[in-house]
Amino acid sequence: MTQPDFQQRLHEWLQQSPGQVLLEQEQQCLEQIFSELFGHHLVQLGGGGFDFDLSGVSRFRAHLVLDACMPTQSLVAHVRADPLELPILSATVDAVLMPHTLDFSADPHRILREVERILIPEGRVVILGFNPLSLWGLWRLFKRSSTAIPWQGHFLGAGRISDWLSLLGFDLEITRQLMFRPPLRGQGMMARLERMERIGQRFWPRLSSVYVMQAVKRVSTMTMVGPIWQRKASLLGGRIIEPTTRESNE
Numbered sequence: 328m329t330q331p332d333f334q335q336r337l338h339e340w341l342q343q344s345p346g347q348v349l350l351e352q353e354q355q356c357l358e359q360i361f362s363e364l365f366g367h368h369l370v371q372l373g374g375g376g377f378d379f380d381l382s383g384v385s386r387f388r389a390h391l392v393l394d395a396c397m398p399t400q401s402l403v404a405h406v407r408a409d410p411l412e413l414p415i416l417s418a419t420v421d422a423v424l425m426p427h428t429l430d431f432s433a434d435p436h437r438i439l440r441e442v443e444r445i446l447i448p449e450g451r452v453v454i455l456g457f458n459p460l461s462l463w464g465l466w467r468l469f470k471r472s473s474t475a476i477p478w479q480g481h482f483l484g485a486g487r488i489s490d491w492l493s494l495l496g497f498d499l500e501i502t503r504q505l506m507f508r509p510p511l512r513g514q515g516m517m518a519r520l521e522r523m524e525r526i527g528q529r530f531w532p533r534l535s536s537v538y539v540m541q542a543v544k545r546v547s548t549m550t551m552v553g554p555i556w557q558r559k560a561s562l563l564g565g566r567i568i569e570p571t572t573r574e575s576n577e
Contacts, residue, residue: 333431333476334374334376334394334395334396336476337376337431337476337477338376339376340376340476340477341376341377342376343512344511344512344513344514344517345508345509345510345511345512345517346376346477347514348506348508348514348517349505349506349537350376350377352505352506352537353377353379353426353455353505353537353539354379354380356503356505356539357379357381357424357453357539358381358383358384360453360501360539360541361381361384361385361386361387361422361453362384362385362386364385364386364387364421364422364451365386365387365421366386366387366388366421366422366450367387367388367389367421368387368388368389368391368419368420368421368422369381369385369387369389369390369391369420369421369422369423369424370391370392370393370415370420370422370423370424370445371390371391371392371393371403371423371424371425371426372393372394372410372413372423372424372425372428372438372442373392373393373394373410373425373426373427373428373431373432374392374394374396374403374405377426377427378403379403379424379426380403387421387422389404390403390404391403391404391405391406392404392405392406393405393406393407393408393410393413393414393415394406394407394408394410395407395408395409395410410428410432410438410441411432411434411437411438411441412441413441413444413445415445416445417444417445418444418445418446418447418448419445419447420445420446420447420450421446421447421450421451422446422450422451422452422453423442423445423446423450423451423452423453424452424453425438425442425452425453425454425455426455427455427456427457427477427480428454429454429456429481429483429488430456430457430477430480430481430482430483431477431479431480431481432481435481435483435491436491439491439492439495440495443495443496443497443544446544447544448544448545448546449543449544449545449546450543450544451500451541451542451543451544452492452497452541452542452544453539453540453541454488454539454540454541454542455537455538455539456482456483456485456488456537456538456540457477457480457482457483457536457537458482458484458485458534458535458536458537458538459482459483459484460484460533460534461506461534461535461536462507462508462509462510462534462536463477463482463506463509463510463536463537464482464536466478466509466510467480467482485502485538485540488540489540492540492542496544496545496546497542497543497544497545498542498543498545499540499541499542500541500542500543501539501540501541502538502539502540502541503538503539504527504528504532504533504535504537504538504539505535505536505537505538505539506524506535506536506537507523507524507526507527507528507531507534507535507536508520508521508523508524508536510536
């Protein structure tokens with residue numbers, strides 16, 4: 328499947344149940360998260376149909392979407408770019424949003440390395456992903472040979488993503504759970520099962536079909552070891568001048 332075909336099918340899936348229900352939940356969750364974040368540049372990696380409108384809550388001066396394909400219409404400015412090789416200078420972005428970007432990437436770990444590179448110290452990354460240990464993950468097992476969206480995705484577990492982030496120097500700040508209903512196409516049935524969202528949040532939050540993770544990029548500081556006078560001597564590049572004393576004959 329070519330990238331334009333994938334983007335078109337993803338967009339169509341998000342316009343109907345259950346994709347539409349998922350998109351609404353993710354929009355509400357991101358509004359809560361980004362109402363508390365601020366900075367100059369917010370970059371979203373991967374667009375597809377995940378065209379979130381954060382203009383009402385975002386305190387970022389610029390919101391840019393980088394994607395391999397250009398959308399026909401969008402609420403946010405787009406730039407065609409490969410997420411595996413971002414055309415962005417290192418340490419220049421305040422926050423990165425990845426709506427299921429890792430789920431549909433051929434090299435998710437490499438994308439995370441690029442995110443770490445472009446983020447400033449204390450910059451945030453927000454990741455949305457499908458949980459393999461959920462009703463949707465179970466559904467995917469029966470459709471493993473299918474090329475239908477979203478079942479062809481990786482469905483990477485939150486624990487795995489958390490480990491990758493830790494290796495790259497990130498600290499996990501927030502994890503939220505979304506979508507406890509099965510992925511049914513009928514809007515009426517999905518509406519009748521809305522109660523499962525409240526029950527799931529209370530009794531089995533780890534079995535949510537979607538997780539939202541927020542992590543912060545930490546910068547390790549070098550701890551200098553040894554007496555200060557030794558470090559100064561090496562910086563000066565010469566031997567240490569010993570102090571002299573005045574002897575009095577009086």
